[in-house]
Amino acid sequence: MKNTVPSLIAMKEQGQKISQVTCYDYSMARYVDAAGINTVLVGDSLGMTMQGYSSTLPVTMEEMIVYGRSVVRGAPNAFVIIDMPFMSYQVSVEQAVENAGRLIKETGGNAVKLEGGVAIKDQIKAIVDCGIPVCAHIGMTPQSTNAFGGFKVQGKGEENARRVLEDALAVQEAGAFMCVLECVPPKLSALITSKVQMITIGIGAGAGCDGQVLVSQDLLAMSGDFRPKFVRQFDQVGALIEEAYRSYDEAVKDGSFPAMEESYAKSDCSDEFLHELSQWY
Ligand code: KIV
Numbered sequence: 001m002k003n004t005v006p007s008l009i010a011m012k013e014q015g016q017k018i019s020q021v022t023c024y025d026y027s028m029a030r031y032v033d034a035a036g037i038n039t040v041l042v043g044d045s046l047g048m049t050m051q052g053y054s055s056t057l058p059v060t061m062e063e064m065i066v067y068g069r070s071v072v073r074g075a076p077n078a079f080v081i082i083d084m085p086f087m088s089y090q091v092s093v094e095q096a097v098e099n100a101g102r103l104i105k106e107t108g109g110n111a112v113k114l115e116g117g118v119a120i121k122d123q124i125k126a127i128v129d130c131g132i133p134v135c136a137h138i139g140m141t142p143q144s145t146n147a148f149g150g151f152k153v154q155g156k157g158e159e160n161a162r163r164v165l166e167d168a169l170a171v172q173e174a175g176a177f178m179c180v181l182e183c184v185p186p187k188l189s190a191l192i193t194s195k196v197q198m199i200t201i202g203i204g205a206g207a208g209c210d211g212q213v214l215v216s217q218d219l220l221a222m223s224g225d226f227r228p229k230f231v232r233q234f235d236q237v238g239a240l241i242e243e244a245y246r247s248y249d250e251a252v253k254d255g256s257f258p259a260m261e262e263s264y265a266k267s268d269c270s271d272e273f274l275h276e277l278s279q280w281y
Contacts, residue, residue: 003038003079004110005133005177011038011210012199018211020081020201021219024050024067028216029074039201040075041113041135041213042068044083045142049217056142059085061099068107081135081178082109086143089114089123096123100132113180115141117167121174128175136171136198139164139205140183151228153204155184168192168200180213181205183230204230 001007011018019036022043023029032040046067047059068082082103089096100112111133114120124134139154148154155164164184171179178199181189186206193200193209202209217223220237227233251257268274 002077005079008038008079008199009177018199018201020211020213022046022049022213022215022217023071023075024216026070026074029071029078032216033075033077037078038211039213040071040078040080042071042080042082042107042109043113043215044085045215049215049223055145057086057145059083061085061088061102064103065106068103068109072108079111080107080109081111081113082107083113089120090116093122093126096120097126097130100127100134101130104132111135111178113137115143117164118170121170124171124174124176133178134171134174134176135178135180135201136174136176137180137182138167138171138184139181139189142182151183153183153185155188161185161188164188165192165195168196172196172198181209204228 008018018038020039020041021032021037022045023032023040024042024046029040042064044056044059044064046063047053047056050067051059053059064082064085068080072080084096084099084103088099096114103109103112112127113135114123114127115137117136117138124136128134140148140151142151145151155161164181165188168179168181176198178201179196180201180203181192183204184192184202186208189200189202189205190208199211200209201211201213203213214231215223218227218231219234221233221235222238222241248257269277
C-alpha cells in the first residue's frame with residue numbers, strides 16, 4: 001500500500017516508528033520497496049555515495065531529477081522525498097518554488113527536502129502553499145559543512161540547543177510535515193519530538209524521534225572506511241558484492257563461465273555446415 005502524508009502522520013499519532021533510507025537508483029529502490037520501508041529519501045548524499053565527491057555541494061538539479069525519477073519507478077509503495085540540492089532554494093523564494101516544482105513534476109516524487117531552519121522558513125511556506133509536502137532538515141546540515149567546519153554534532157550547549165529547537169518550531173510553523181534531525185543529542189531530539197506535531201526523523205539523533213533514516217550504503221556496509229558513530233551495519237553487503245565480482249572474474253579467466261547451459265547451443269547449425277562455413281573464408 002502506498003505511504004502518504006496522512007498515513008505517515010497516522011503512524012506518528014499511533015506511536016508506530018517510521019523507517020526511511022536513502023536510495024538513488026531503480027534496482028535498489030525495488031529492494032527497499034519490497035522490504036516495506038515507509039519512506040525513501042533521494043538524498044543529495046548521492047554526490048558522495050554515487051559520484052565520489054567529498055561533499056554534497058556539487059550536486060545539481062539535473063542530477064537530482066535523473067536519480068529521483070529512477071527511484072520513483074522502483075518504489076511504488078514508499079513515500080519518495082527528493083532533496084533540493086545546494087543553491088537550488090537559498091537565493092530566493094521564487095527560485096525555491098520553481099525548483100521544488102521541477103523536482104516533483106519531473107521525478108514523480110511525493111515531497112521535497114530542504115536544509116535549514118529559521119533562515120529558510122519563507123521558502124518552506126511558499127513551497128507548501130503550492131501543495132508540495134516539505135520535509136525540513138535541521139541540526140547538522142551537510143550543505144553547510146564549510147560554515148560548520150566539517151560534519152559536527154549540533155545542539156551542544158544551552159544556546160545551541162535552544163537554536164535547534166527554534167529551527168524545529170520555525171519549520172513546523174512554515175508548514176513542514178516532517179523534519180530530519182541530524183547529529184543532535186538524544187535528549188534534545190526527544191524533547192523536540194514531544195513538542196512538535198510534525199514527524200521527526202533522526203539520523204545520529206537517538207531513539208526518541210518518530211522514525212529513523214540511514215544512508216543505504218552505510219547500513220549495507222558499502223561505504224569503505226567511512227563509518228560515523230551513529231551507523232549500524234545491518235549486513236556486510238559490500239563484502240558479498242566484492243566476493244561475487246571476484247568469483248565472476250575467476251570464472252571468466254579460468255574459462256568456466258559461460259557453461260554450455262548458459263549458451264544458445266540449441267540454435268547452432270550442424271557441425272557439418274559449420275565445417276563447410278569455415279572453408280568459405
Ligand atoms: O542527503 C542525505 O542523504 C540526507 C540524509 C543523510 C538525511 O540528507
